[in-house]
Amino acid sequence: MVATLNFVLFRVIPGDPAALLLGGARMSVSAERIEAQRQNWGLDRPLFPDQILDYLSATLHGDLGYSFKFRGRLVSDLIWERLPATIALVGLAQLIAMLCGVMLGLYAGWRRGGAVDRIAMGASLALYSTPSFWLAMVLVVIFST
Numbered sequence: 001m002v003a004t005l006n007f008v009l010f011r012v013i014p015g016d017p018a019a020l021l022l023g024g025a026r027m028s029v030s031a032e033r034i035e036a037q038r039q040n041w042g043l044d045r046p047l048f049p050d051q052i053l054d055y056l057s058a059t060l061h062g063d064l065g066y067s068f069k070f071r072g073r074l075v076s077d078l079i080w081e082r083l084p085a086t087i088a089l090v091g092l093a094q095l096i097a098m099l100c101g102v103m104l105g106l107y108a109g110w111r112r113g114g115a116v117d118r119i120a121m122g123a124s125l126a127l128y129s130t131p132s133f134w135l136a137m138v139l140v141v142i143f144s145t
Contacts (some may be wrong), residue, residue, distance in 0.1 A: 007055050011047060018043060021068055 010017075018037040022029045036042045045051055058065070064075035101124075108117040129136070 003056060003059055004052070007052055011051075016043075019043070 001067060016042065018032065018034050019029065022034060022037060035044075039123070042051060042054060064079075067073045067075050067078055070078060104116075106119050108114075108120045111117055
Protein backbone atom coordinates (compact mmCIF):
# COMPACT_ATOMS: atom_id res chain seq x y z
CA MET A 1 0.00 0.00 0.00
CA VAL A 2 2.84 2.41 0.81
CA ALA A 3 4.53 1.65 -2.51
CA THR A 4 1.27 2.26 -4.36
CA LEU A 5 0.74 5.55 -2.51
CA ASN A 6 4.32 6.55 -3.32
CA PHE A 7 3.73 5.80 -6.99
CA VAL A 8 0.44 7.70 -7.15
CA LEU A 9 1.71 10.77 -5.30
CA PHE A 10 4.60 11.23 -7.70
CA ARG A 11 2.27 10.83 -10.69
CA VAL A 12 -0.31 13.43 -9.60
CA ILE A 13 2.12 16.30 -9.01
CA PRO A 14 1.88 18.93 -11.74
CA GLY A 15 4.31 18.91 -14.63
CA ASP A 16 5.92 16.34 -16.87
CA PRO A 17 8.62 14.38 -15.00
CA ALA A 18 10.73 14.03 -18.14
CA ALA A 19 10.65 17.78 -18.86
CA LEU A 20 11.37 18.67 -15.23
CA LEU A 21 14.34 16.32 -14.95
CA LEU A 22 15.80 17.36 -18.28
CA GLY A 23 15.98 20.97 -17.15
CA GLY A 24 12.44 22.22 -16.79
CA ALA A 25 11.81 25.90 -17.47
CA ARG A 26 15.48 26.80 -16.94
CA MET A 27 16.62 25.21 -20.18
CA SER A 28 15.09 24.96 -23.59
CA VAL A 29 14.81 21.24 -24.20
CA SER A 30 13.46 20.01 -27.50
CA ALA A 31 10.11 18.25 -27.56
CA GLU A 32 11.75 15.29 -29.30
CA ARG A 33 14.23 14.86 -26.46
CA ILE A 34 11.45 15.06 -23.86
CA GLU A 35 9.37 12.49 -25.78
CA ALA A 36 12.40 10.18 -26.11
CA GLN A 37 12.94 10.38 -22.34
CA ARG A 38 9.24 9.71 -21.71
CA GLN A 39 9.48 6.57 -23.86
CA ASN A 40 12.73 5.54 -22.15
CA TRP A 41 11.08 5.74 -18.72
CA GLY A 42 7.81 4.23 -19.93
CA LEU A 43 5.81 7.38 -19.15
CA ASP A 44 4.09 7.16 -22.54
CA ARG A 45 2.35 3.91 -21.51
CA PRO A 46 -0.97 3.77 -19.60
CA LEU A 47 -0.67 4.65 -15.92
CA PHE A 48 -2.78 1.69 -14.90
CA PRO A 49 -2.03 -1.18 -15.18
CA ASP A 50 1.27 -0.91 -17.12
CA GLN A 51 3.25 1.72 -15.21
CA ILE A 52 2.12 0.76 -11.72
CA LEU A 53 2.68 -2.97 -12.26
CA ASP A 54 6.14 -2.32 -13.71
CA TYR A 55 6.94 -0.09 -10.73
CA LEU A 56 5.75 -2.63 -8.15
CA SER A 57 7.49 -5.52 -9.91
CA ALA A 58 10.78 -3.63 -10.15
CA THR A 59 10.55 -2.55 -6.52
CA LEU A 60 9.90 -6.11 -5.34
CA HIS A 61 12.92 -7.32 -7.33
CA GLY A 62 15.18 -4.66 -5.79
CA ASP A 63 15.44 -2.55 -8.94
CA LEU A 64 15.03 0.93 -7.48
CA GLY A 65 16.20 2.66 -10.64
CA TYR A 66 18.64 5.51 -11.05
CA SER A 67 19.05 8.46 -8.73
CA PHE A 68 17.89 11.85 -9.96
CA LYS A 69 20.24 13.67 -7.57
CA PHE A 70 23.34 11.57 -8.27
CA ARG A 71 22.89 11.26 -12.02
CA GLY A 72 23.60 7.84 -13.46
CA ARG A 73 24.04 6.08 -10.10
CA LEU A 74 21.82 3.20 -9.07
CA VAL A 75 19.74 3.88 -5.96
CA SER A 76 20.55 0.40 -4.63
CA ASP A 77 24.30 1.17 -4.90
CA LEU A 78 23.81 4.40 -2.96
CA ILE A 79 21.91 2.52 -0.25
CA TRP A 80 24.60 -0.18 0.01
CA GLU A 81 27.33 2.48 0.30
CA ARG A 82 25.60 4.12 3.25
CA LEU A 83 24.38 0.95 4.95
CA PRO A 84 27.48 0.35 7.18
CA ALA A 85 27.29 3.87 8.65
CA THR A 86 23.54 3.50 9.16
CA ILE A 87 23.98 0.17 10.95
CA ALA A 88 26.71 1.66 13.16
CA LEU A 89 24.50 4.62 14.12
CA VAL A 90 21.46 2.44 14.81
CA GLY A 91 23.55 -0.03 16.81
CA LEU A 92 25.09 2.72 18.94
CA ALA A 93 21.68 4.32 19.51
CA GLN A 94 20.21 0.96 20.57
CA LEU A 95 23.12 0.31 22.94
CA ILE A 96 22.76 3.73 24.58
CA ALA A 97 18.97 3.32 24.84
CA MET A 98 19.32 -0.12 26.43
CA LEU A 99 21.93 1.04 28.93
CA CYS A 100 19.90 4.10 29.92
CA GLY A 101 16.70 2.06 30.12
CA VAL A 102 18.22 -0.65 32.28
CA MET A 103 19.86 1.86 34.61
CA LEU A 104 16.67 3.91 34.92
CA GLY A 105 14.60 0.75 35.40
CA LEU A 106 16.89 -0.53 38.13
CA TYR A 107 16.83 2.79 39.94
CA ALA A 108 13.04 3.13 39.58
CA GLY A 109 12.62 -0.44 40.87
CA TRP A 110 14.90 0.25 43.79
CA ARG A 111 12.89 3.37 44.68
CA ARG A 112 9.47 1.91 43.83
CA GLY A 113 6.64 4.46 44.05
CA GLY A 114 9.03 7.40 44.20
CA ALA A 115 9.20 10.41 41.91
CA VAL A 116 11.76 8.81 39.56
CA ASP A 117 9.58 5.71 39.23
CA ARG A 118 6.47 7.74 38.34
CA ILE A 119 8.33 10.03 35.92
CA ALA A 120 10.12 7.12 34.22
CA MET A 121 6.87 5.17 33.85
CA GLY A 122 4.97 8.16 32.46
CA ALA A 123 7.76 9.15 30.08
CA SER A 124 8.25 5.61 28.81
CA LEU A 125 4.53 5.15 28.17
CA ALA A 126 4.31 8.50 26.37
CA LEU A 127 7.38 7.81 24.22
CA TYR A 128 6.34 4.22 23.49
CA SER A 129 2.93 5.33 22.23
CA THR A 130 4.37 8.14 20.07
CA PRO A 131 4.99 7.23 16.40
CA SER A 132 8.73 7.14 15.78
CA PHE A 133 8.57 9.25 12.61
CA TRP A 134 6.75 12.03 14.50
CA LEU A 135 9.17 11.86 17.42
CA ALA A 136 12.09 12.03 14.99
CA MET A 137 10.70 15.19 13.36
CA VAL A 138 10.16 16.82 16.76
CA LEU A 139 13.70 15.96 17.88
CA VAL A 140 15.15 17.36 14.64
CA VAL A 141 13.31 20.63 15.25
CA ILE A 142 14.42 20.76 18.89
CA PHE A 143 18.08 20.01 18.25
CA SER A 144 18.43 22.06 15.07
CA THR A 145 17.51 25.39 16.69
